[in-house]
Amino acid sequence: MTREEALEHFKKEYCDKYFLDMDKKIAAFIKENEEKLLLEFMGNFRNLCLKVKEMQDKGLTPKIAYITYSFGIDNINGESQEYEVQAYGKEWFFEDSEECKIPYDVRWLYSFMEETYKELSDISKKYIGQITKGDLAAVRKVGVLRCDISLVKFAKIAIEKAVGIDEFKLIEKEEVFEIRIGEYKGFNEIIYKEDIRKKDSKEIVAWLEGKNGTYSYEILRELDLSGGDYEKLTMHHADLSKCDLSNANFEDASLIGTKFIAAKIDNTNFKNAVLAESNFNSTAIKNSNFQGSSLRASDLSNTKIDGCNLQNVNFSKSKLSNCIIKNANLENVKFVFTCLENSDLSGQDLRNSRFSIANLKGANLSDTDLRGVEFAKVDLTQTNLDNAKFGQNKIIELKILAKDAAKLNVTEEQKKELIIVN
Template sequence: MDKQQALQHFYEHHYMPLLEIQMETLEAEFHHGKAQFISNFTASFQKLCSHILRMQQQGEKEPIAYIHYSFLRTQILEQSYLYMVEAYSGKWYEDQADCRLSYDASWVYTHFTTMLEALEQDRKKYMGVLHAADIERLMLKATPFFHQFVSSIIRLAITEAVQLPEYKAIHKAKRLFIRTGEYKDISENMYVEDQEIPNPDEVRERLMQTNEEPYIYENLRNLSLPHLQVVEKDLRYNDFCQSDLRGSQFLSCVLMGSQWQEAHIEGGSFRGSLLSDADFRYSHLQGADFRGASGQAYREQGHRVPGLCGIRFDFANLDEADFTDVHGFEYVSFEGASMYGTRVPRKYQQLWKLSDEQRKSIVWME
């Protein structure tokens, strides 16, 4: 076979099967060691904030507008698994005051090296048609599949991390973004903080617009937005924590990765919405309608996001809430949640980890 045929055969019969094995192994390790991974990230973040504050106290650093966790593909190939963690002023990459530490992501990328070494052995079966550089190029393309586990840990950790006194003490720009991705390349927001509270009327208008333009990665915390009517809107990764959303309806919306901690959503509706990786911890959801909602995890050719974080209802009030006909709710946590009169399909009776009191309180639906 010629070079292209060999590459295609190698991709289908070696690269993809091994990638799937590595993703399954990593996913199992992710869930097993999640608490420790979160703790390690938080410690890294705490050190960075202390470093920022020292620089600011010495007059060496302006208010922070960006904190960025970056990976470099070429370094990973060289078995360096440290993310570069940098803090920038509003000048971003033009900020000349270097503020840099590192975050150890070897818990993920040792699997990258394991896969690379296995593929290098498989390459030798192709009798000199394929070269080491061909395998390295394939693995470089696989880097985002490994990075998705790091970004998921950041998402799980960041809400508590920004409550650290070291973070609260640093001087921040009017808008601060915590981001992750490839160094000076594609990255995404993990957290957005505004020093000035957005105008609730303007936010309401944007949320209720009927056009198909997404409204994503926004900080919508601590806003009074009761009785919203939002239909078929892409609102992924928005932060509604501590907002007043009583009686609001989010119908057939894309809400994956959205944050709702301590929000008041009594009598609200999420009917038919995509809720993968949404976080409702400590929220007030009495009488909320989740009928037909989906928590479907994405599983295709190495992709595991959304779905790694799961949907979280820990310590939420779900009394009289309705989960009839929900699907894809396999990865959901309810630790400490109040569930008196909550309607739940019987198929989740054994699947969900529930307390004896929760099991007795729930109304199981056929």
């Protein structure tokens, strides 16, 4: 085996798998310890804000335009397990004011990387000198970068809570303010943005219709964007809360992570749009087309959806608790790991849809057409199924009341998959 072959084998057979396993361990740790980690993050953010306010009061630092969470060469070389959290004015790296920064301890995160790196370092010895120190340094950098990706996911959640503290509200900020995370003086990603500049609706419509590249974290609240042609627009993590989007065309648009809270959505076209991780919480949606769109991991809690085409929509991992859907087409919809607790889908056409590991506690599916629907690892014992139509259903580990099980037209083989409760 040549050195090139050895390196390729090492990366493919070990590095990729071990780092994937590391990512899963980090995600599980964050989920299990989320409250503690959030408190630590917010405490660190509070300390930065206090330092900023103190320096501003002394005239040592200007209005803040950026706060960055950065890793650098020390992290890659294994000499640091801290991110540098620094506040800047609008000149960013080029300003002359006194540095305003504090460390953010990420040992809880890097412990997973160090363990993985050690395991890979030990495995590399099997290649009898063909994996060099330089190769292992590159492996460590991959680990740091993957840790950064995990931290970004966590920080996006944490920062939404952190910016609500009084200490943050007291610091002086520029009209456009961003919080970023990533490599020091390298690639970094926005995780929070404020923009209080006054905007003209007509100018914004023309700007968006121009589709000049990708827009990220644009703050476009309370604007009249109705009737605009935004087909194939790419705009991620934008805030369109309280905007008038009636009669607008977003067909084939990519709107990942966008907020539509309390927006006017009437006769709006979202056909085949990518709306993953979007937020429609408590929004009324009328007469709109979502056919073929992806709403994975989105929040539609407390929404009222009336007269909409939801055919072939993907609601996997989304929240639809207390959601009311009326006069809609719900054929061939994916409800995989979806929360439908206390939702009202009564009277709807749900043919050929899929409920897999979905939460249907308190949901109303009365008078629905459930023919051809797949039920996999679902509990329907607290679901209203009055007058629901069943037929040709695919069933895997379905828990159901005896009175409702009688409505099912199942084979002897399928009966084995039923958990019937009296």
